[in-house]
Amino acid sequence: MSEQSNELADLVGAEHAATGREYTAGFVTEIETDTLPPGLDENVVRAISGKKEEPAWMTEWRLDAFGRWQRMRTPRWAHVQFPDIDFQAISYFSAPKGDAPKSLDEVDPELLRTYEKLGIPLHERARLAGVETAAEDAPQVAVDAVFDSVSVATTFKERLAEAGVVFCSMSEAIREHPELVRKYLGSVVPKPDNFYAALNSAVFSDGSFVYVPKNTRCPMELSTYFRINAENTGQFERTLIIADEGAYVSYLEGCTAPMRDDNQLHAAVVELVALADAEIKYSTVQNWYPGDEQGNGGIYNFVTKRGACLGERSKISWTQVETGSAITWKYPSVVLRGADSVGEFYSVALTRNFQQADTGTKMTHIGPRTKSTIVSKGISAGRSQNSYRGRVRMNPGAKGARNYTQCDSLLIGDACGAHTFPYIESKLPSAVVEHEATTSKVSDEQLFLCQQRGIEPERAVAMIVNGFCRDVFRTLPMEFAVEAAKLLEVSLEGAVG
Amino acid sequence: MSLLRVEDLHVEVDAKPILAGIDLEVRAGEVHAVMGPNGSGKSTLANVLAGRPGYDVTRGCVTVDGEDVTGLEPEERSLRGLFLAFQYPIEIPGVSNMEFLKAAVDAHALGRGEDPPSAVEFVKRARAAASRLALNPDFLKRGVNDGFSGGEKKRNEILQMLILEPRLAVLDETDSGLDIDALGVVADGINAFRDVGNAVILVTHYQRLLNYVVPDHVHVLANGRIVRSGDASLALELEERGYGWLDA
Numbered sequence A: 001m002s003e004q005s006n007e008l009a010d011l012v013g014a015e016h017a018a019t020g021r022e023y024t025a026g027f028v029t030e031i032e033t034d035t036l037p038p039g040l041d042e043n044v045v046r047a048i049s050g051k052k053e054e055p056a057w058m059t060e061w062r063l064d065a066f067g068r069w070q071r072m073r074t075p076r077w078a079h080v081q082f083p084d085i086d087f088q089a090i091s092y093f094s095a096p097k098g099d100a101p102k103s104l105d106e107v108d109p110e111l112l113r114t115y116e117k118l119g120i121p122l123h124e125r126a127r128l129a130g131v132e133t134a135a136e137d138a139p140q141v142a143v144d145a146v147f148d149s150v151s152v153a154t155t156f157k158e159r160l161a162e163a164g165v166v167f168c169s170m171s172e173a174i175r176e177h178p179e180l181v182r183k184y185l186g187s188v189v190p191k192p193d194n195f196y197a198a199l200n201s202a203v204f205s206d207g208s209f210v211y212v213p214k215n216t217r218c219p220m221e222l223s224t225y226f227r228i229n230a231e232n233t234g235q236f237e238r239t240l241i242i243a244d245e246g247a248y249v250s251y252l253e254g255c256t257a258p259m260r261d262d263n264q265l266h267a268a269v270v271e272l273v274a275l276a277d278a279e280i281k282y283s284t285v286q287n288w289y290p291g292d293e294q295g296n297g298g299i300y301n302f303v304t305k306r307g308a309c310l311g312e313r314s315k316i317s318w319t320q321v322e323t324g325s326a327i328t329w330k331y332p333s334v335v336l337r338g339a340d341s342v343g344e345f346y347s348v349a350l351t352r353n354f355q356q357a358d359t360g361t362k363m364t365h366i367g368p369r370t371k372s373t374i375v376s377k378g379i380s381a382g383r384s385q386n387s388y389r390g391r392v393r394m395n396p397g398a399k400g401a402r403n404y405t406q407c408d409s410l411l412i413g414d415a416c417g418a419h420t421f422p423y424i425e426s427k428l429p430s431a432v433v434e435h436e437a438t439t440s441k442v443s444d445e446q447l448f449l450c451q452q453r454g455i456e457p458e459r460a461v462a463m464i465v466n467g468f469c470r471d472v473f474r475t476l477p478m479e480f481a482v483e484a485a486k487l488l489e490v491s492l493e494g495a496v497g
Numbered sequence B: 001m002s003l004l005r006v007e008d009l010h011v012e013v014d015a016k017p018i019l020a021g022i023d024l025e026v027r028a029g030e031v032h033a034v035m036g037p038n039g040s041g042k043s044t045l046a047n048v049l050a051g052r053p054g055y056d057v058t059r060g061c062v063t064v065d066g067e068d069v070t071g072l073e074p075e076e077r078s079l080r081g082l083f084l085a086f087q088y089p090i091e092i093p094g095v096s097n098m099e100f101l102k103a104a105v106d107a108h109a110l111g112r113g114e115d116p117p118s119a120v121e122f123v124k125r126a127r128a129a130a131s132r133l134a135l136n137p138d139f140l141k142r143g144v145n146d147g148f149s150g151g152e153k154k155r156n157e158i159l160q161m162l163i164l165e166p167r168l169a170v171l172d173e174t175d176s177g178l179d180i181d182a183l184g185v186v187a188d189g190i191n192a193f194r195d196v197g198n199a200v201i202l203v204t205h206y207q208r209l210l211n212y213v214v215p216d217h218v219h220v221l222a223n224g225r226i227v228r229s230g231d232a233s234l235a236l237e238l239e240e241r242g243y244g245w246l247d248a
Helices: A002-016 A042-051 A056-070 A109-117 A157-162 A170-176 A178-184 A195-203 A444-452 A457-473 A478-491 B042-050 B074-079 B097-111 B119-132 B150-164 B180-193 B232-241
Strands: A033-035 A094-096 A141-147 A150-154 A166-169 A208-212 A221-227 A238-243 A248-256 A263-266 A269-274 A279-286 A298-309 A315-322 A327-330 A333-336 A342-351 A356-365 A371-380 A385-394 A402-411 A417-426 A432-441 B004-013 B016-026 B031-035 B056-064 B082-085 B092-096 B168-172 B199-203 B217-222 B225-230
Touching (some): A141 A166, A150 A166, A195 A298, A208 A221, A208 A248, A238 A279, A269 A279, A279 A298, A298 A315, A315 A457, A342 A478, A356 A371, A371 A385, A371 A417, A402 A457, A417 A432, A444 A457, A444 B097, A457 B097, B004 B042, B016 B056, B042 B056, B092 B097, B097 B150, B119 B150, B150 B180, B180 B199, B217 B232
Parallel strands (some): A221 A248, A248 A279, A269 A298, A279 A315, A333 A356, A342 A371, A402 A432, B082 B168
Antiparallel strands (some): B217 B225
């Protein structure tokens, strides 16, 4: 019987993939905002800190980062091209007007409608869009909604608090849990780690904070939904997730933005900390506005994501489905410090039109018998460029460490490009590093077979691409897997011919 | 009324003439065999009926149930009941046979203005068809033709035919590469499919398959034309005397 239910699950996924059209998240919410004028100097950094009523240590932390950022230069090594960004032309803070809402009832109805429209309900009885039909008994999901620079609502806080789980905005965490924030903020991604991380450290606005206490399994999926709305504004969120010894948490992240002709900058930092026997599963469905068919507009998604497996037998797993953004520059990584710790990276990156993606991961093996798995699926269509860049590093202490990397590229049409840049640095001969790579093309013969059986070419391509990505989709929570399959189909509209 | 009518069909591939005026009429309930030596245009005829890109119709037309389908897309012809069993079935790794079949069945249901079958109902149907062709149920879970043996690929084509229930099935050398047992299974599948409401065109080199599936009409193709038509006995005569005999 279980065989049959597997088949059914596949079919349900396939049916769900058959709906949806174009970039439906591209609308603008008309709402009064409190926005800082464009420009960046020490006063702006102080102003952001002031707006958030931060303690002095936090302000100093930001200023230190700002000083370091000023001495750094834009990285140029990625396989992407774009004009220089004028950092003085960007506004670094934009928030809906008024005091921060204390409960869901106080949230501006216009904002609630925005999230409703995006399929992210902020009332606590609902589930993520599309879930009702996919699985009746799907678990509920707690949502932190970040709108431009601030968190506007976090759901299920009380229920989570009963389990001892802290899930709140970063601003609130700085006020309420300063000891945890001071201990771990910047511990995985140090301020001067790279140009965009330093910038984020100076001007980060909001983001999510999660702490799961010892031996606690977080009772529901946590998720943050990022929305950029304001024009000429950058979004610089900061997320910190700490899983204490023996804790488990699954966290989902989604993102969208309106369609605008100008490029907008999104430079986030995400830090994950897993102590002994803890596990963090972090899933992203990234659907930032990718720009139009001529390559105008779209988000520059320059993000630093890294997890530290500090404790023995800890595990961090990244899954990402990247379909949006004009440019993606992103390498969710794991530092495997604890003995027997495990790092995983599963990625689907789809580019079309003039999109550029340079994405991959870094697995740094420090502890003995650490294991990492990398599965990357790149799909290129139109005139897009899609690069996998990954580094596997085996330090001298990583005796018995193993890595397996599988890196597959699928091409649709002949004007796009797929590139693979694997770096393997092994300081000890006993470590095992395996790398497999393939490149394939959606062939005319495959399309004709599908058409001959009555399946339209666009549906056929979506089906083939879905099949290509199955290994990664399997690692997503059910509701996100359905979402991801749907998103891919929408993103592939017009990719044939 | 004839189910399929081919009139004065001229086809070029890369500006090279392959078919030079084919006339063919197939009625419901009939099985036609199209035979002929290598390069005579048999496969071209099969592919052009299905609307494969790269085959240019320079003159003539193809009608199905009285409707001219010459200018239709392959999927539109499929929805009108035209099925092609491929000579060399292509692989689609990652897409399961089950998922592929369901997508096809759904497209056909929607084309008829019906609701697609439920997943449970569909799985039942697919398993029944698989067992008729002596295929293990696991076969449905594997990628489309991915890692299939030659015989499995051909049986998979017949499986798709049984599930889609087309009006006209064009089987392009489905018998080639089959051992004698597999040939029997495939032939049983074709005979089970035969019905007063549909028709089959068997494109083949050899008489072998025709011992199992007895055709009502046999046509011999040479140099892009039908040079001889007859009943089942024509195939036997060809088997005995070879194609050379027709040139005389």
